[in-house]
Amino acid sequence: MRHEYQCTLRWSDMDAFGHVNNVVFVRYLEEARIDLMFRLAEEAETGAGSAAGSFKGGSVVARHEIDYLRPLVHRHAPVTIETWVTKVNAASATLDYEIKDPGEVYARARTVIVPYDLERGRPRRLTPEEKTFLEGYFDDSAASGLR
Template identity: 65%
Template structure:
């Protein structure tokens, strides 16, 4: 299953050429990730940190007033990390493919922690390891 976030484009996101600036896409991924992980019914209450980003720019996104879709799914779950994969797109038109490795974190202890069973079950609902090969292509 995939999580879909409708990401609004902002005037400040635009570069001098009228395109969404490449750096802004990292913020878009963050918005989608927060929307996915911190919902009232499912929540990473103990916290998490980003360990790694990979981003592949496919085409320019021209600034406009309508949102862009960000599809997000899980491609790997480990004991103390998981990988989210994204496509920023309109229908079949893909602007960005990306992935983020996330580490659950205990902020009180100041160290990484293992996934809880509740977190693992939640992530399993969005696990789609067949898509990982397509993202790498």
């Protein structure tokens, strides 16, 4: 299953050439990732009546990869960001993304996240609940195709 996030484009996202700045794409990925790992995981937690793994213990980005495929210009309609999990390890997970409209893909990206113990200031292992939640979004049939 893939997570779809509708991301609103802001006027300030544009650069001097009239298209969304490359750095802003990473912010869009962050918005989609937060929606998945915090909002949806928290809703799953509430609905399940037990800890579904809303990553409240903390997580950090260990790596980003992004291929920019075509310019994205500002408009009033949101852009869709699809997010899915391609790998779950004991102490990390890999998320792939497409920033797109129907028939158009603007960027493909990948992020490696590491759960992080904020109090101790060091990486930690994924909890069983976090793994279960992430595995619900697992899809390795169509990896992002990053070069």
